[in-house]
Amino acid sequence: xxxxxxxxxxxxxxxxxxxxxxxxxxxxxxxxxxxxxxxxxxxxxxxxxxxxxxxxxxxxxxxxxxxxxxxxxxxxxxxxxxxxxxxxxxxxxxxxxxxxxxxxxxxxxxxxxxxxxxxxxxxxxxxxxxxxxxxxxxxxxxxxxxxxxxxxxxxxxxxxxxxxxxxxxxxxxxxxxxxxxxxxxxxxxxxxxxxxxxxxxxxxxxxxxxxxxxxxxxxxxxxxxxxxxxxxxxxxxxxxxxxxxxxxxxxxxxxxxxxxxxxxxxxxxxxxxxxxxxxxxxxxxxxxxxxxxxxxxxxxxxxxxxxxxxxxxxxxxxxxxxxxxxxxxxxxxxxxxxxxxxxxxxxxxxxxxxxxxxxxxxxxxxxxxxxxxxxxxxxxxxxxxxxxxxxxxxxxxxxxxxxxxxxxxxxxxxxxxxxxxxxxxxxxxxxxxxxxxxxxxxxxxxxxxxxxxxxxxxxxxxxxxxxxxxxx
Numbered sequence: 001x002x003x004x005x006x007x008x009x010x011x012x013x014x015x016x017x018x019x020x021x022x023x024x025x026x027x028x029x030x031x032x033x034x035x036x037x038x039x040x041x042x043x044x045x046x047x048x049x050x051x052x053x054x055x056x057x058x059x060x061x062x063x064x065x066x067x068x069x070x071x072x073x074x075x076x077x078x079x080x081x082x083x084x085x086x087x088x089x090x091x092x093x094x095x096x097x098x099x100x101x102x103x104x105x106x107x108x109x110x111x112x113x114x115x116x117x118x119x120x121x122x123x124x125x126x127x128x129x130x131x132x133x134x135x136x137x138x139x140x141x142x143x144x145x146x147x148x149x150x151x152x153x154x155x156x157x158x159x160x161x162x163x164x165x166x167x168x169x170x171x172x173x174x175x176x177x178x179x180x181x182x183x184x185x186x187x188x189x190x191x192x193x194x195x196x197x198x199x200x201x202x203x204x205x206x207x208x209x210x211x212x213x214x215x216x217x218x219x220x221x222x223x224x225x226x227x228x229x230x231x232x233x234x235x236x237x238x239x240x241x242x243x244x245x246x247x248x249x250x251x252x253x254x255x256x257x258x259x260x261x262x263x264x265x266x267x268x269x270x271x272x273x274x275x276x277x278x279x280x281x282x283x284x285x286x287x288x289x290x291x292x293x294x295x296x297x298x299x300x301x302x303x304x305x306x307x308x309x310x311x312x313x314x315x316x317x318x319x320x321x322x323x324x325x326x327x328x329x330x331x332x333x334x335x336x337x338x339x340x341x342x343x344x345x346x347x348x349x350x351x352x353x354x355x356x357x358x359x360x361x362x363x364x365x366x367x368x369x370x371x372x373x374x375x376x377x378x379x380x381x382x383x384x385x386x387x388x389x390x391x392x393x394x395x396x397x398x399x400x401x402x403x404x405x406x407x408x409x410x411x412x413x414x415x416x417x418x419x420x421x422x423x424x425x426x427x428x429x430x431x432x433x434x435x436x437x438x439x440x441x442x443x444x445x446x447x448x449x450x451x452x453x454x455x456x457x458x459x460x461x462x463x464x465x466x467x468x469x470x471x472x
Contacts, residue, residue, distance in 0.1 A: 003124040005052030006097050012044050061122060063136040068108065070120045080120055086110045088287075089258035090134045096252060098123075104130050104256075108137070138244065138258075151239035151246050154316055157302060162236070165282070165303040166229030168274040170403065172221045233302050240316060245300075259300075263287045265437035266409035266444065267300065267320040269309055273403050281306045285317075286409075286437055286444045320408045322394055326387030332428050333450035334383045341379030345371045388433070388448045390462055395435060397446045407446050413437050417463050419456045431456035435463065 051074070059072040068087065071079045092104040103124040110119045125133065157165070234251035245259040266286040275281060283300040304312060313321035349369045385400040395414065398406045417435040425431055431453040435446045448456075 001049075001052045001056045003052070003097055003101060003103065004055045005049040007123065008051050008055075009045055009048035010097075012048060013041075059122070061133075063133070068120070068137060070122075082108065082110060082120060084137055087137055088260060088263055090137055091258055092130055092256040094250075094254040099254070102126060106130055106133065134258075151241035151244075154238045154240055155301060155304070155312065156238075157233060157236035161303050162230060162233060163226065164280070165233060166226030167222070168272060168278070168280065168303075169225050169229050170272045170274055171225040171228060172218065229302075233299075236302055238301055238316065245316060247299075259285060259287060259298075261317060261319070264317060264320070265413045266407055266446065267313065267317060269306075269406040269408075271306060271404040271406075275303075276404055279306045280304070281309055283309065283312070319410055320394070322391040322396060322408060324389040324391035324396055326389045326396065326398055327455070329383060329386050329448075329450055330430070330452050333430055334380065336424070336428070336430070336450050337383035337386075338376050338379035341382065342372050342375045345375045386448060386450075388451065388459065390459070395446065395463060397435075397448055399447065399449075409435070409437050409446060411463050414463060417460050419453075419460050421453065425450065425453070429453050433459050 054074045055072070058074050058077070059070075061068070061070045063069075063084070066084050068082045068084060069079065070082075071077070087108060087110055089109045091107045091109065093107065094104045098104055101124065103126050106122045106125050108120040231251045233249050235254070236249040237247070239246040239248075243261045245261065247255075247257045247259065249255055264285045264287055268284045268286070269281050270284065271281045280303055282302050283304070285298050285300050287298055300316065301312065310321055310323045349372065382400045385398060385404050387398045389396045393411050395409050395411060396406065397409075398404065415436045415438055417433070419431050419433055421431045428450075429452065430450045433448045433451060433456045437444050437446065448459075451459075
């Protein structure tokens, strides 16, 4: 009742904050206005408490036969029945609201569930009730013996690894964007005269300010990225029992997720730009129909040495533990990779140079030419890292976006496979191979660009039934 009341109160107050602040600012902080504001909060709290009580009285659940049944609703009654063999996971979240009461929110996901809301949820169960419910739902699929004491811990993320994961997460760009957006609202928090004087003081020394502010901003963004990683992955623990993997993580909001091995479609090994030089990687899983938190709970392990990935997967998900020698792309594909990487910058350079000379009477536009060489180097890296292999009926694909990634998918998990060729690829006897696996976002692609056309046809044929696709 209390958890329901607090959750309802939090939702309602978030919608009443702006009207309340507007009332105080427009009417002034008089005794009558403040009293009216406080009375409004009390009324909302009473109504939220009543709603929490009614919601608690109206919510019942049970596991009967081969199905889970949930009945809830205050004014509009609803009853949900979920067959147990359709349940993909029973996850728990202990947020800031649940933690003081020692209870957990339980989220039940099915293979065909949505990505915005769980199929069924219970907002407050204690630990014993959670374990009992999970045992009743998953018990038919877990072979237990008298010696079984619970999931076996496979690996824990240490404090040192947690900090290294934050420092090398590659989220500094996102954090820097957040800081830049926050800086745009500077004039909303300080007087207009102060902001104007600050700009007038700094404008003459803009180069020095730029040399100072950019490093400071990057440092703050880096610290913000580390803080975000710490909040998300503190206490990260991966366990396994039978055909289920269990993940625990989180600092402020403690989460426990279940990943059935049977639902894992592919494993991706990511070597970020900051991690690859140190031989570090992170592992993610593509899981069919995974629910609300498919992006986060699909992290199999946030950081581990690349040399230990094979050994780790052999214990956690043996079906994906392969280390084949990848076949490289033909030499004639290099120019296509370099061209794709430099094409946009070439257009910008040729467009900026005349404008710079004719309009600005300056040669600054030629500076855009300096971007072409790094772009060409990036294209060469993409070509060098690309490769593929078929190992023990499993497709292995390696590619580079910003960091290097390797994807492993069993042939039986592939939803489709195809070969595409455009006119330029036909001239160079090249093709693009594309395969897809099911995932929580609706589908995930495994793509190899510009491999030999004959090898692409052979690869599509070896990976099972289904005609390949031709595109002009």
